[in-house]
Amino acid sequence: MFVEWLRKNGVVAGLLAIIRIYLGYQWLTAGWGKLTGGFDAGGFIQGAIEKSSGDHPAVQGWWASFLEHVALPGADIFTFLVMWGEILVGIALILGVFTNFAALMGICMNFAFLFSGTVSTNAQMVLLTVFILVAGYNAGKFGLDRYVIPFMKKQLFHKKETAGEVIEAH
Known part of the structure; x- marks a missing residue:
């Protein structure tokens, strides 16, 4: 019942748009700060490795x-992926384009940061992102997904039809 409400309610779509834009802004500003601030993932990674020892390690041994x-x-490579991943996830969430994919990539980064012993706003972002992922298409309803997803479905359906006609012709 709750999932259906998240996926189909128009008012919820508006609330999800606010959450989506907030998360997008957080990702975009974090990525932009890294891009313009000379971010190097090596220092972050080394710090996370150091947090894996002691009586109560913040980072698990496998990670x-x-x-x-x-x-x-x-x-x-990770420096590049983190900077540009954050920027692209931010832009996609703000615009509401490929919302679910962007949210999935964002939550993967959040979990990587959490696994690395950094709490900050990551736990909050994970929680909010779960709502977007569960809501599916409704999360991007008030965004470019409203136009992109139907267009892509139409193109995919058209190609399947065309491929079927080609197969039947043989």
Whole structure:
């Protein structure tokens, strides 16, 4: 019942638009700050690895192992992915285009930051993003998804029809 309400109610779509734009702004400003501020993921990754030791580690060993053996050697790639990922997720959420995909990518980044021992606003952003993901299309109803999703469905349906005609012709 609650899920259906999230997915179909017009008033909820408006509330989700506010949440979506808020989250988008948070992502966009974080990414922009990293892009213009000389962000280097190497320092962040190293700090997370250091949080994996002691009596009460903030970072689990399996995640620290991933960071040490995969992320740290590829810190330049992760720097690029984090900066531009945050910017693109922010833009997509603000515009309401590919809303669910953007929210999914955002929540993946939030969880990566949480796994790395950084709390900040990540837990709050995860909670709000869950509502967007559960709401599905309704979260982007007052955004560009209102036009993009039907257009994409029409194009996909048209291509399936055309492919079916080609197969039947043989």
